[in-house]
Amino acid sequence: MLAYIIRRALYVIPVVFGVALITFVLFNVVGWDAASQMLGKHASKEEIVALQKELGLAGPKWLNWQAARQEGWTKLFDSQWFFYCKQIVTFDFGRSFASNQKISTLMLNGMMPSLVLAVPIFVIEIVLSVAIALLAAYYRNTWFDRGIVILFVIGLSVSYLVYILVGQYVLGYRLQLFPIWGFESVRYLILPVAIGVISGLGAEVRFFRTVMLDEMYQDYVRTAFAKGASQRTVLFKHVLKNAMIPVLTNVILTIPFLYTGNLLLETFFGIPGLGYLAVEAINSTDYPVIKATVMIGSILYVFASLATDICYALVDPRIKLR
Amino acid sequence: MSTAVLHAAVTQTPEAPSTLWQIAWRQIRRNRMAMICLGVIAFYACVAVYAESVYWYYRVKQEQPPYKAVEFNNRFATPSLRHPLGTDALGRDVFLQVIQGTRIAFEVGILTSIIAIPIAVILGALAGYFGRRIDDFIVWLYTVFDSVPYLLFILAVAMVVGKGLVGVCIGIGLTTWVGLCRLLRGEYLKHRDRQYVLAARSLGVGDFAIIFRHILPNVFHLIIISFSLRFPGAILTEVILSYLGVGVQGEPSWGIMISDAKIRLWQGHWYELVAATIAMFFIVLAFNLFGDALRDALDPKLRTAEAKTA
Numbered sequence: 001m002l003a004y005i006i007r008r009a010l011y012v013i014p015v016v017f018g019v020a021l022i023t024f025v026l027f028n029v030v031g032w033d034a035a036s037q038m039l040g041k042h043a044s045k046e047e048i049v050a051l052q053k054e055l056g057l058a059g060p061k062w063l064n065w066q067a068a069r070q071e072g073w074t075k076l077f078d079s080q081w082f083f084y085c086k087q088i089v090t091f092d093f094g095r096s097f098a099s100n101q102k103i104s105t106l107m108l109n110g111m112m113p114s115l116v117l118a119v120p121i122f123v124i125e126i127v128l129s130v131a132i133a134l135l136a137a138y139y140r141n142t143w144f145d146r147g148i149v150i151l152f153v154i155g156l157s158v159s160y161l162v163y164i165l166v167g168q169y170v171l172g173y174r175l176q177l178f179p180i181w182g183f184e185s186v187r188y189l190i191l192p193v194a195i196g197v198i199s200g201l202g203a204e205v206r207f208f209r210t211v212m213l214d215e216m217y218q219d220y221v222r223t224a225f226a227k228g229a230s231q232r233t234v235l236f237k238h239v240l241k242n243a244m245i246p247v248l249t250n251v252i253l254t255i256p257f258l259y260t261g262n263l264l265l266e267t268f269f270g271i272p273g274l275g276y277l278a279v280e281a282i283n284s285t286d287y288p289v290i291k292a293t294v295m296i297g298s299i300l301y302v303f304a305s306l307a308t309d310i311c312y313a314l315v316d317p318r319i320k321l322r
Numbered sequence: 323m324s325t326a327v328l329h330a331a332v333t334q335t336p337e338a339p340s341t342l343w344q345i346a347w348r349q350i351r352r353n354r355m356a357m358i359c360l361g362v363i364a365f366y367a368c369v370a371v372y373a374e375s376v377y378w379y380y381r382v383k384q385e386q387p388p389y390k391a392v393e394f395n396n397r398f399a400t401p402s403l404r405h406p407l408g409t410d411a412l413g414r415d416v417f418l419q420v421i422q423g424t425r426i427a428f429e430v431g432i433l434t435s436i437i438a439i440p441i442a443v444i445l446g447a448l449a450g451y452f453g454r455r456i457d458d459f460i461v462w463l464y465t466v467f468d469s470v471p472y473l474l475f476i477l478a479v480a481m482v483v484g485k486g487l488v489g490v491c492i493g494i495g496l497t498t499w500v501g502l503c504r505l506l507r508g509e510y511l512k513h514r515d516r517q518y519v520l521a522a523r524s525l526g527v528g529d530f531a532i533i534f535r536h537i538l539p540n541v542f543h544l545i546i547i548s549f550s551l552r553f554p555g556a557i558l559t560e561v562i563l564s565y566l567g568v569g570v571q572g573e574p575s576w577g578i579m580i581s582d583a584k585i586r587l588w589q590g591h592w593y594e595l596v597a598a599t600i601a602m603f604f605i606v607l608a609f610n611l612f613g614d615a616l617r618d619a620l621d622p623k624l625r626t627a628e629a630k631t632a
Contacts, residue, residue: 018466023478030482153614157554157607159561161580162599169587263473264562279566282477294478297471305469 001313008309012302019298020088027291028080029061054094055288056083093292098284103292106277113183114273118262120189121196126251129201133208138235140213149206156202163199164268167191181270192269196262204250211246215239244315248308342543346619356615362608366424373425389418389574398591408593410579411586416594419574420601426575427605430491430560431553437495438552439545442502447533449503450510460507464500472497473562480568487570490563494556502548509541543620550613554606561602576602 039047060066060079087093093103136145171191172180178191215221216239224234263275270276274293281289340348350356380387393413401408407416449460476493483489513519514537522536557576563569564577565584576598583595 014462015465015469018462019469022466022470026478026482153610154607157603157610159558159580159599159602161561161565161577162595165580165584165587165595173588264565278474278477282481282566282568285481290478290481294470294474297474298469301469301471 004313005310008313009306012306015302016088016299019295019302020085023291023294023298024081024084027287028056028084056080056087056094088295093295094288096281096286096289098281098286098289103289106289107274107292107296110272110274110277112273113271114262114266114275117189117192117196117265117271117273120193121200121262124193125197125200125204126247128197129204129208130247132201132205133212134235134240136205136209137212137216137239138231140216145209149209152202152205154202155198156206158199160199160264163195164264167195168268183269183271188269188271192265192271196265207250208243208247211243212239215243218242245312248312248315251308342620346543346616349619350615353615353619356612356619359608359612359615362604363612366605366608367428369421369424370428373421377422377425389415389422391415398586401593407597410582410594411591414574416579416597419579420576420597422574423576423579423598423601424605426487426570426573427557427560427602429487430494431556433487433491434494434498434556435549435552437492438499439502439549441495442499442548443506443538443545445499446503446506447510447538450507451514451529451533451537453511453514457507460503464503467497468500470497473559476559476563477566477568480563485568485571487573490560490569493563494559498552498555502545505544505548506541509544510537513537513540547613547617547620550609550616554609554613557602557606 039051062081063079091104093107095101096103096106099106132148136148139145168180168191171177179188180191182188212235220238220242221234224238229238262273263279265271266273266275267279274297277289278293278297280286281293350360376387376389391414393409395413396405396409397411397413399405399409399413405415405417407420410416410419445460445463449457475497476490479493479496480486480489483492510533519532519536522532527536560569560575561577561580564575565581569575569577579594579598583592583598586592587595
């Protein structure tokens with residue numbers, strides 16, 4: 001298993017490299033003329049060139065052949081691509097254009113509020129959806145089961161934005177139950193967490209229910225029933241354990257959605273996390289911050305997926321054989 | 323036995339066995355819920371075609387279309403005969419805007435599919451069929467694409483390509499091919515060693531003919547299911563992008579209506595929000611339910627999930 005884990009961990013390197021490559025292609029190769037857009041119409045040529053240099057947008061894209069020929073081969077790597085790689089390795093993305101703060105500081109400050117919001121949503125959602133799916137599987141083909149399916153498909157079809165708007169308006173403004181804006185105490189987190197959980201629940205419950213029902217067809221379930229195990233034992237002892245594998249897979253699929261979902265929650269509730277930072281950056285065309293957020297978000301996801309795969313190996317003994 | 327008898331036996335086959343599609347259609351037709359959903363989708367499609375023709379009519383004539391007509395002294399009107407769903411903050415008719423929103427929803431759904439599905443099919447097929455290096459490369463490629471948080475990726479693409487419908491569609495298209503690609507890769511991996519493929523290969527059929535003419539029809543149902551399930555996703559994503567300000571510009575999409583209604587809700591004007599939400603709700607619900615029914619009908623392996631167990 002150790003070999004598997006090491007192999008899986010090493011796979012992170014090409015993936016991070018790939019992410020760096022596509023963000024680079026997106027921002028530097030295809031990219032728009034960020035410097036002149038940020039400075040506005042009346043910027044002089046010198047200002048634009050200076051900013052381009054600061055953003056790492058000046059000079060050749062991949063390899064600096066010209067400088068290499070003139071000043072020796074070490075200058076070959078004096079290009080936009082290697083500048084960007086250096087930024088990633090040293091975790092130094094320069095300064096925000098809007099606030100002139102260091103981006104790495106902004107990121108680290110944003111990490112805490114983001115996690116405080118994301119982790120409860122994540123945990124509550126998974127526990128609730130597995131519980132509801134188990135109940136639905138237990139009462140399969142009854143009105144309870146069908147009702148749950150219909151309810152959650154309906155919930156799935158409403159826009160995320162509407163949940164937030166209506167939640168804020170009804171619970172926050174009309175009933176005055178929760179504060180709407182800010183990040184000061186736990187009370188400020190209840191409403192966004194609740195909205196996050198409710199809006200994400202539909203897809204999860206539907207998927208987990210299918211997984212559990214799929215498991216009900218396996219031979220081991222028939223065997224368990226045949227030897228006289230009760231409905232409850234089969235469901236909780238046999239099915240739940242086996243269903244954990246697809247459940248785990250799905251958990252990892254939720255992580256990026258969580259990040260992006262929080263983007264909206266954070267902007268609506270004024271929680272100063274990474275999502276808030278990203279949206280602010282987009283509104284003010286803060287090029288270096290957008291680039292850094294995309295990159296950091298991707299790296300977080302890569303490591304989350306690594307963690308899940310390792311859990312996988314721990315949960316599922318069959319993986320050892322591979 | 324003479325050849326004549328054999329020939330007769332062959333030609334006498336009473337009727338062609340029903341294909342997967344015929345069986346699926348029969349099963350879907352029996353599913354009342356699915357047929358209702360299909361009706362809803364057809365209705366919305368008609369509305370979208372109508373809205374498209376209105377849009378082009380006024381665009382060719384270079385006149386201001388009625389859904390953009392501003393009646394400044396008739397703002398926030400309550401529903402009446404002239405304005406069935408009232409008017410918005412600029413006195414524009416909400417009903418006409420909802421109809422135009424249908425057009426944009428369909429455009430987003432169809433354009434993203436046109437971008438995403440070919441990428442998914444080609445890459446998935448190549449990876450699954452050829453394996454080895456090509457497979458490693460494509461798996462790496464989709465792992466990378468999958469790693470970038472999709473909303474941020476779409477936003478970045480939209481910033482680069484330019485705000486508006488095209489940027490949104492390219493963004494959504496480039497991020498949503500991964501799921502289908504992964505699925506098709508698995509299917510091709512299974513199919514490439516099946517007997518019909520071996521038979522075709524031993525007859526000297528080329529690799530690309532096998533991939534697209536022999537295997538593709540056998541996995542085509544997955545593409546159709548994926549299409550019907552991606553449609554609602556694209557519509558919902560467009561709403562969020564419009565709120566973030568990179569969505570469709572200058573045209574009334576549901577997303578723009580909902581995000582516009584954000585401020586007006588606090589003033590107690592909820593018609594716009596509710597109208598756009600309900601219009602969107604039914605089409606998304608119909609696609610979700612119909613996609614599920616389609617999956618049950620077309621994918622016999624999954625059908626067991628809905629059947630009765632011990």
